[in-house]
Amino acid sequence: MNYYQLTPDVIADALVSVGIYVDSGLMALNSYENRVYRFKSDTDGILIAKFYRPERWSRQQIQEEHDFLFALDDAGVRVAVPLIRDGHSVFEFGTMLFAVWPAVSGRQFEADNLDQLEALGEQLGRLHSVGEHFTLRHRPQLSTDDYLLRARAVLEQQARIPNRLRGEFFARLNEVIERATGLYRPAQQLTLHCDCHASNILWRDGLWLLDFDDCRTGPAVQDLWMMLSGSRQEQLMQLDTLLAGYETIREFDAAELALIEPLRAMRMVNYMAWLTTRWSDPAFPASFPWFNTDDYWQQQLGVLTEQLQSLEAPPLSLTSWN
Template sequence: MNYYALTPDAIVDAMMSIGLHVDSGLMALNSYENRVYRFKSDQDGALVAKFYRPGRWSRAQIQEEHNFLFALAKAKVRVALPLVRDQQSVFVFNDMLFAVWPAVAGRQFEADNLDQLEALGEQLGRLHQVGATFPLVHRPTLSTDDYLLRARKVLVTEAQIPAKLKEEFFKRLDALIARTCVLYQPKQQLSLHCDCHASNILWHDGPWLLDFDDCRTGPAVQDLWMMLSGSRQEQLMQLDTLLAGYESVREFDSSELALIEPLRAMRMVNYMAWLAARWSDPAFPANFPWFNTPDYWQQQLRVLDEQLQLLAAPPLSLTSWN
């Protein structure tokens, strides 16, 4: 079975191997890192099957993600739980790892809705309560070694940066990396969602947190900062609202606000490296046609400069808001 060209027959056979029937509606969903399909089973309802990209996570790492989800659901965090068959939630078909979830109904999360933002904060507080006592021993830590130094090596070998821009690009990138490595010094780390943005949240009688594929260990603020946007004053209002919900469950260490811009820099560089590393996958040139163009790399020079300025600015402070 070819991961890069999964056929409907292969998907149906994989589902049948664990006793599920694809009765209608087999449809590919918008996912790049894995291959994800929604279908209808007359017996089990609407389901979503995820085929994991070979070589990215081990079976133990995927199982740890699922175990984290089970612990979160027990603590009343709104997460979708993978189906279990014969006490297993990670399955293998033709050497390919996959899992199946019930489809979550809901509408798009409104990041500018303060009521929804406060409810999300409460859920993240519950998530981190569990994360503080549920170590992810098989998963990596959110680190500058991975998100910056490893990512730089990928960009050197895989990115198609025009020769006339390459020297200046890496000069600015190295300045960003050096500054971020100095500033990113988390005091406490716990198990996180780690990719908590609006596209990974649905609203149905409250927020539902989806797609824990990137879960790992890191500082609590990692699950908060991607909800912030707009001017500094707008971000402070959003942060205050998030923390009103969060601190109804768990105290937040405000010193972690100084990690927001280092974390943004890490995500930015890691994202560039992710696209470069996946460029041989046919799905990536088709869905990211703007990447690896001269205009893209010229724009990244400006983006790196802007982020260096943000790293030099004073961090967000709740005292300046309150």
């Protein structure tokens, strides 16, 4: 069985092995890290099957994600929980691990809609109220060692950065890493969604949080900062709206605002390394044709320069807004 070329027959056989039958509509969904398919089952309705990328997460780590989802659902957070068969939610077929969810349909989350933004803040407050008591024993923390130092090693060893840019690129990258590492000092870490952006949120009779594949331990602000965009004043308005909902459930530590730019730098560098490590997957060159070109690395040099300036600027402050 080849994970990179899953056939409809293999997918159907894997699902049959746990008593789920594909009636119609087996369709690949837009997912890069895993292989995800939507289909209709006569007995269970519209379902989503996720086949996990080999060697990314262990079975224990995947189970922790599921257990967190079950805990969130019990606490009233709107999340999709995986199906359970014979007491299990993580299934194995040959060498592949997979899971199945009921499909969640709805409208795209509108990040510029202040009512929806406030509702997101409330749901994240509920999520973090669970997350501060839910211990991950197998999944890693959100750390500069992983997102910056390991990522830099990947870029040094594998990225096809043009020779004319390598010296300047890594000099700038090292400056960003040094500054971000010095600033990233979270006082509290809890279990997070960790990839909370608009594409992982739907609106259907309220807000739904989807795709906890990246969940790990980190500071609360990690689940908030990706909703902030535009000018500094616009970001402060968005932050104020998010926290209006969040603090109906849980107090937010304003000192974590100083972590936003280090976290942005971590995501930026880790994203470059992620594309580099996945380049041998046939889906990636087809989906990201602009990556690994001279123009791409020239642009990233500019992005790193801008991020260094952001790291050196004063952090967002709630007192300057209120």
